[in-house]
Amino acid sequence: MIEIRSVRKTFGPLEVLKGISLDVNKGELLCLIGASGSGKSTLLQCINGLEPIQGGEIIVDGVSVHDPKTNINTLRRKLGIVFQQYNAFPHLTALENVALAPRVVAKRSRSDARALAQKHLDHVGLGAKAGSLPSKLSGGQQQRLAIARALAMEPTYMLFDEVTSALDPELVGEVLETMRLLKAEGMTMVVVTHDISFARESADRVAFLHQGEVCEIGTAAEVIDRPQQPQTQKFLRRERQASLDMLERTVA
Amino acid sequence: MNGYHFYWSTVWQSFPLMLAGAWVTIQITFLAFIIGTVIAMPMAVARQKGEGWAYRVSTSWVELARNTPAVFQLFVFYFGLGAFHINIPSYAAVLISVSFNNAGYMTEIFRGGLSAIPRQQMSAARSLGMTSPQSFMHVIFPQMFKVIFLAYITQGIWGMLNSSLGMLVGLQDLTGATQYAQSVSFRTFEFFIVAAGMYYLIAKGLQFSALIAFRLMYRS
Numbered sequence: 001m002i003e004i005r006s007v008r009k010t011f012g013p014l015e016v017l018k019g020i021s022l023d024v025n026k027g028e029l030l031c032l033i034g035a036s037g038s039g040k041s042t043l044l045q046c047i048n049g050l051e052p053i054q055g056g057e058i059i060v061d062g063v064s065v066h067d068p069k070t071n072i073n074t075l076r077r078k079l080g081i082v083f084q085q086y087n088a089f090p091h092l093t094a095l096e097n098v099a100l101a102p103r104v105v106a107k108r109s110r111s112d113a114r115a116l117a118q119k120h121l122d123h124v125g126l127g128a129k130a131g132s133l134p135s136k137l138s139g140g141q142q143q144r145l146a147i148a149r150a151l152a153m154e155p156t157y158m159l160f161d162e163v164t165s166a167l168d169p170e171l172v173g174e175v176l177e178t179m180r181l182l183k184a185e186g187m188t189m190v191v192v193t194h195d196i197s198f199a200r201e202s203a204d205r206v207a208f209l210h211q212g213e214v215c216e217i218g219t220a221a222e223v224i225d226r227p228q229q230p231q232t233q234k235f236l237r238r239e240r241q242a243s244l245d246m247l248e249r250t251v252a
Numbered sequence: 253m254n255g256y257h258f259y260w261s262t263v264w265q266s267f268p269l270m271l272a273g274a275w276v277t278i279q280i281t282f283l284a285f286i287i288g289t290v291i292a293m294p295m296a297v298a299r300q301k302g303e304g305w306a307y308r309v310s311t312s313w314v315e316l317a318r319n320t321p322a323v324f325q326l327f328v329f330y331f332g333l334g335a336f337h338i339n340i341p342s343y344a345a346v347l348i349s350v351s352f353n354n355a356g357y358m359t360e361i362f363r364g365g366l367s368a369i370p371r372q373q374m375s376a377a378r379s380l381g382m383t384s385p386q387s388f389m390h391v392i393f394p395q396m397f398k399v400i401f402l403a404y405i406t407q408g409i410w411g412m413l414n415s416s417l418g419m420l421v422g423l424q425d426l427t428g429a430t431q432y433a434q435s436v437s438f439r440t441f442e443f444f445i446v447a448a449g450m451y452y453l454i455a456k457g458l459q460f461s462a463l464i465a466f467r468l469m470y471r472s
């Protein structure tokens with residue numbers, strides 16, 4: 001379980017997270033939605049300790065992430081993260097991308113790591129691309145590669161930060177498909193997304209972030225179909241309009 | 253032509269001496285290249301950071317190495333230390349001063365390369381549980397070397413040319429050996445033409461082997 005307790009995060013004078021409290025339960029898919037700049041990415045980066053926090057606490061399976069006594073590198077093995085900009089390692093083949101961390105972090109033998117990497121590439125449907133450099137892969141394939149790379153550390157939790165936002169529309173489906181597969185397998189996931197229909201159909205719970213605070217949280221049906229807060233209602237109206245515009249542009 | 257006759261036979265008599273000198277040159281070039289690289293990698297990271305004591309140390313190093321004559325750097329290590337009764341052999345003095353110079357230039361070359369690598373590569377590596385040194389080792393440096401490769405090898409060759417200053421402190425490197433041989437025979441031209449040719453060949457050999465290493469590393 002991930003327990004987020006009154007977390008405050010500032011960048012200089014700018015307070016980005018203003019006391020966020022939130023639990024992520026084992027096996028659930030929690031979607032984080034909210035306007036640009038509301039602090040969604042920052043929150044994910046705080047959860048796996050990529051960003052320090054200025055107040056509060058984040059506890060993952062009983063271990064405090066920002067406690068100086070915590071071995072953050074050990075803790076990060078539990079927390080896979082996938083970014084909007086796939087961030088594949090461009091000098092390594094797909095297989096080597098996935099095998100690197102198992103080898104140098106989990107200290108597996110080279111052949112073990114490669115076998116494990118192949119297994120995870122197969123899992124996300126990239127088995128045939130093992131020998132390709134990332135530059136030879138499409139955006140959707142690179143994003144699935146990033147997912148496989150995170151999965152190879154056999155994490156308990158997966159954090160996704162707008163993983164489909166940089167993709168061409170026709171490549172979004174394959175990545176969402178992979179995420180649905182993970183959910184079906186029982187992975188605990190925190191998904192930052194602008195894709196309201198994905199949140200509606202896949203999320204167990206949805207949290208709406210507004211200016212660094214959790215404005216509204218509940219089941220997908222509660223938050224998306226019957227939002228109580230005026231900020232949530234306004235945000236959802238805008239998002240629907242935006243995706244309609246997008247659809248029109250695609251059709252036109 | 254006003255009557256200079258080339259006598260090559262004297263050169264061939266001294267050729268073994270020059271080869272021995274060339275071997276010293278190759279050793280110093282190679283060692284100073286490695287030492288410079290090993291020092292420059294953490295210094296480049298420190299420079300990139302832009303603050304802290306490591307930043308100040310490496311910035312001073314870079315400033316000194318790049319803004320003072322190489323011959324002055326050599327003299328500091330040879331005669332300068334001698335003034336404090338620390339006497340080191342000319343071989344060590346040349347090795348240290350060329351390494352010092354290499355490290356200064358390489359730091360700036362590496363720093364340029366580092367700034368070409370997106371910050372997210374580091375986040376991605378760290379997020380997989382790699383430590384900071386592991387991330388540099390396996391993710392950042394391999395990409396950086398690809399970007400800066402030519403400038404980096406050129407600095408290695410520049411280091412070799414700098415090592416010829418060793419003659420001034422009595423080092424029997426290629427230049428030192430050539431200087432000695434021509435001073436007993438007075439066939440200055442011939443000797444220095446041959447020595448220049450040997451420097452050229454060593455430089456090309458270095459470039460060529462570096463290129464092979466590059467091809468092997470990056471499969472390109």
Ligand SMILES: Nc1ncnc2c1ncn2[C@@H]1O[C@H](COP(=O)(O)OP(=O)(O)OP(=O)(O)O)[C@@H](O)[C@H]1O
Nearest residue numbers: 011014016034035036037038039040041042043162
């Ligand atoms: N490294 C940083 N330094 C300074 N300010 C930052 C930094 N990272 C983020 N911010 C600021 O923090 C705020 C929250 O950013 P964050 O990226 O978390 O928003 P977000 O909800 O993910 O937005 P988006 O939907 O655009 O991705 C923004 O105002 C942003 O400018």
Ligand SMILES: [Mg+2]
Nearest residue numbers: 040041042162
């Ligand atoms: Mg974001």
